[in-house]
Amino acid sequence: MALLQIAExxxxxxxxxxxxxxGIDLGTTNSLVATVRSGATTVLADEFGRSLLPSVxxxxxxxxxxxxxxxxxxxxxDPHNTITSVKRFMGRGLSxxxxxxxxxxxxxxxxxxxxxxxxxxxxxxVEVSADILxxxxxxxxxxLGGELxxxxxxxxxxxxxxxxxxxxxxxxxxxxxxxxxxNEPTAAAIAYGLDNGAEGTYVVYxxxxxxxxxSILKLTRGVFEVLSTSGDSALGxxxxxHRVYCWxxxxxxxxxxxxxxxxxxxxxxxxxxxxxxxxxxxxxTAILSDGNAVDLTLDQDTFRQITKTLVDKTLLPVRKAxxxxxxxxxxxxxxxxxxxxxxxxxxxxxxADFFGQPPLTNxxxxxxxxxxxxxxxxxxxxxxxxxxxxxxxxIPLSLGIETMGGLTEKIIPRNSTIPVARAQEFTxxxxxxxxxxxxxxxxxxxxxxxxxxxxxxxxxxIPPMVAGAARIRITFQVDADGLLAVSAREMTSGVxxxxxxxxxxxxxxxxxxxxxxxxxxxxxxxxxxRKLREAIVDADSLRDATLAALRIDGDLLTAEETSAIQLxxxxxxxxxxxxxxxxxxxxxxxxxxxxxxxxxxxMDRNIQRALKGQKISEL
Amino acid sequence: xTTEFSQDFFQLFGLxxxxxxxxxxxxxxxxxxxxxxxxxxxxxxxxxxKRMALMQATHVNxxxxxxKSPLRRGRYLLSLQGVDTQEETNTSMPLDFLMAxxxxxxxxxxxxxxxxxxxxxxxSSRLRSDKRALEAELGNALDxxxxxxxxxxxxxxxRFLEKLDQEIGDAIETLLG
Numbered sequence: 150m151a152l153l154q155i156a157e158x159x160x161x162x163x164x165x166x167x168x169x170x171x172g173i174d175l176g177t178t179n180s181l182v183a184t185v186r187s188g189a190t191t192v193l194a195d196e197f198g199r200s201l202l203p204s205v206x207x208x209x210x211x212x213x214x215x216x217x218x219x220x221x222x223x224x225x226x227d228p229h230n231t232i233t234s235v236k237r238f239m240g241r242g243l244s245x246x247x248x249x250x251x252x253x254x255x256x257x258x259x260x261x262x263x264x265x266x267x268x269x270x271x272x273x274x275v276e277v278s279a280d281i282l283x284x285x286x287x288x289x290x291x292x293l294g295g296e297l298x299x300x301x302x303x304x305x306x307x308x309x310x311x312x313x314x315x316x317x318x319x320x321x322x323x324x325x326x327x328x329x330x331x332n333e334p335t336a337a338a339i340a341y342g343l344d345n346g347a348e349g350t351y352v353v354y355x356x357x358x359x360x361x362x363x364s365i366l367k368l369t370r371g372v373f374e375v376l377s378t379s380g381d382s383a384l385g386x387x388x389x390x391h392r393v394y395c396w397x398x399x400x401x402x403x404x405x406x407x408x409x410x411x412x413x414x415x416x417x418x419x420x421x422x423x424x425x426x427x428x429x430x431x432x433x434t435a436i437l438s439d440g441n442a443v444d445l446t447l448d449q450d451t452f453r454q455i456t457k458t459l460v461d462k463t464l465l466p467v468r469k470a471x472x473x474x475x476x477x478x479x480x481x482x483x484x485x486x487x488x489x490x491x492x493x494x495x496x497x498x499x500x501a502d503f504f505g506q507p508p509l510t511n512x513x514x515x516x517x518x519x520x521x522x523x524x525x526x527x528x529x530x531x532x533x534x535x536x537x538x539x540x541x542x543x544i545p546l547s548l549g550i551e552t553m554g555g556l557t558e559k560i561i562p563r564n565s566t567i568p569v570a571r572a573q574e575f576t577x578x579x580x581x582x583x584x585x586x587x588x589x590x591x592x593x594x595x596x597x598x599x600x601x602x603x604x605x606x607x608x609x610x611i612p613p614m615v616a617g618a619a620r621i622r623i624t625f626q627v628d629a630d631g632l633l634a635v636s637a638r639e640m641t642s643g644v645x646x647x648x649x650x651x652x653x654x655x656x657x658x659x660x661x662x663x664x665x666x667x668x669x670x671x672x673x674x675x676x677x678x679r680k681l682r683e684a685i686v687d688a689d690s691l692r693d694a695t696l697a698a699l700r701i702d703g704d705l706l707t708a709e710e711t712s713a714i715q716l717x718x719x720x721x722x723x724x725x726x727x728x729x730x731x732x733x734x735x736x737x738x739x740x741x742x743x744x745x746x747x748x749x750x751x752m753d754r755n756i757q758r759a760l761k762g763q764k765i766s767e768l
Numbered sequence: 769x770t771t772e773f774s775q776d777f778f779q780l781f782g783l784x785x786x787x788x789x790x791x792x793x794x795x796x797x798x799x800x801x802x803x804x805x806x807x808x809x810x811x812x813x814x815x816x817x818k819r820m821a822l823m824q825a826t827h828v829n830x831x832x833x834x835x836k837s838p839l840r841r842g843r844y845l846l847s848l849q850g851v852d853t854q855e856e857t858n859t860s861m862p863l864d865f866l867m868a869x870x871x872x873x874x875x876x877x878x879x880x881x882x883x884x885x886x887x888x889x890x891x892s893s894r895l896r897s898d899k900r901a902l903e904a905e906l907g908n909a910l911d912x913x914x915x916x917x918x919x920x921x922x923x924x925x926x927r928f929l930e931k932l933d934q935e936i937g938d939a940i941e942t943l944l945g
Binding site: 328372469525529530531539540541566569570571626628629 | 799802803806807808811822825826829830832833937940941944
């Protein structure tokens with residue numbers, strides 16, 4: 150494959166000094182670590198030759214921590230202290246976790262990120278993830294015989310800032326140097342593209358244990374350019390297990406199960422799902438803690454029926470990503486399947502039907518992400534290979550700030566190539582305003598309440614000016630990890646405030662998935678709510694303007710005229726409190742009418758003053 | 769390689785300062801520039817170099833995004849010549865253009881209300897062809913006749929059309945959801 154020649158990069162690795170760098174796929178269900186050794190990319194296995202490390206951590210009394218298969222074995226009889234799928238809780242508040250009630254954990258609703266109560270104390274998802282990363286680091290260092298220089302850790306493309314930050318914090322906690330956070334589908338494309346010498350537009354369909362990601366990439370002469378990404382951060386293989394679990398409860402007429410039994414049946418459900426990849430039906434048996442036995446047979450057809458809505462749900466982000474990339478399904482040269490869940494035959498069929506071609510499955514969907522991350526880590530650590538390539542990734546969700554009336558103003562649209570910075574100017578809303586609160590948001594919805602709140606800070610010391618005179622320039626900078634920094638500056642005075650957007654993790658708003666599905670389902674609500682907010686904003690600024698005019702030029706009115714205007718002002722206040730768009734608009738209209746004459750008189754006076762050489766702006 | 773911040777975006781990519789451009793050449797130049805300054809190339813460099821790479825890569829991406837979009841390119845060319853397109857402040861538009869806008873809005877609303885994705889797609893492709901025609905006109909005003917006032921009006925019109933296109937896109941997404 151022809152590769153782009155790069156002008157002298159700033160890398161300084163001495164020849165023959167190979168730095169130990171790894172790629173880590175920190176997955177919901179399983180995690181892997183891979184590296185490039187003597188030119189070959191390999192997944193590093195444990196002492197028993199196993200590549201996968203189940204993302205399961207068990208905490209015991211006395212502080213002992215077990216990770217992986219050993220922890221997984223204990224999960225059925227120690228469900229409270231054995232944490233699985235912790236990735237789903239990263240950077241999330243309790244209210245974000247929709248199925249918290251059916252999970253066997255004792256959640257602690259901490260401010261910011263949810264925490265888990267275990268016999269070894271309260272653990273945050275960052276700590277649990279750090280324990281998984283430590284186990285992988287130990288495996289890598291034992292296998293490579295030295296200390297690691299750094300690691301590339303993969304995240305779902307659809308992870309927002311809080312989730313990325315939490316992942317980076319987990320690595321720091323585990324003592325790892327993060328060379329880069331890399332989007333999982335992009336990693337898969339690297340592994341795939343470099344192995345296959347691909348050129349053209351490719352779709353990566355990544356259905357992991359807990360997240361679904363879709364990315365569209367254009368591969369041209371060694372440049373991997375991400376055109377768009379979309380996905381659902383709360384949809385994955387676990388949901389298929391859960392459907393089977395619910396089916397078992399229904400078929401066996403079970404109620405009020407203990408945490409142990411829930412865990413046991415979820416495990417059986419997962420086994421059944423996996424068995425159906427190879428077989429047309431499978432038997433599900435379990436002995437519950439009360440001695441009752443479950444004995445059912447699940448066939449392929451039934452499985453397909455009970456999970457059809459989940460499969461359909463993945464196709465929506467696919468359509469969105471195609472639209473954002475401005476291409477259609479026929480332009481796609483190949484579809485790469487990533488994640489163990491894509492082994493399910495009906496998923497492969499749905500994808501084949503949608504794109505009119507069978508998906509590419511020749512790389513192990515469990516390993517492809519780790520392999521790609523390892524290739525990237527090798528380059529970032531300064532071990533230049535013969536081949537050079539460049540990765541141009543994008544930001545998955547729009548970034549914006551709160552403006553008047555609880556609305557979001559988008560500053561960086563989703564799918565902008567990173568690194569990216571955008572500056573926008575805002576102004577003060579009231580005369581003499583000296584401070585301005587900046588609220589940074591991520592999401593696609595119009596209303597602030599429906600987006601994820603990333604940070605809030607106050608810019609103080611704005612010199613008092615009339616409303617609209619101050620110029621506040623807000624700059625958003627997103628780096629190559631997809632992490633955000635925001636700064637604000639008042640242009641006429643130079644007053645500055647800046648913030649590294651750090652874990653405000655979960656100033657707990659809606660979950661990202663909810664944000665997205667809601668933004669589709671509730672656009673109508675948005676429009677109504679937006680109309681009301683706009684009406685109120687208009688009403689408020691008209692009221693303020695009227696009050697200011699009365700103060701300055703009140704002498705132009707008779708006492709009667711003044712009280713007439715005051716009456717309409719009162720009605721406007723009442724209308725605003727009523728929260729009815731129509732009433733607010735009507736009251737605004739009445740106030741406009743009532744002040745028409747007054748406005749004309751003021752205009753005349755201003756002209757007179759101007760003619761006398763006075764500046765209107767001084768009034 | 770260093771990136772001169774004092775250069776305009778056209779100079780940065782070695783393009784002549786015109787509206788008409790070879791989009792493939794722009795894309796190639798961007799890729800080459802982005803490759804040279806991308807933070808991945810400086811992952812094991814000192815912090816100061818990393819920061820510089822971040823700034824330069826950001827600048828290169830900004831330049832590319834500006835030149836890639838005809839609307840932003842037109843606005844940028846005008847700003848280089850000291851013309852403010854007044855998109856936020858100047859809302860006076862020719863009457864026939866405003867009438868056409870209203871008709872577009874009605875058609876979009878109608879299609880949205882009857883959940884007709886095909887109709888929306890058709891509107892979108894018609895709008896895009898209108899946009900291309902207007903872009904050609906804008907190119908002519910900027911490159912040939914140098915009628916900057918007319919070009920500023922066209923940029924404002926284009927802005928309207930882009931907004932309409934976005935509305936159609938939002939409506940389609942809503943219906944697909």
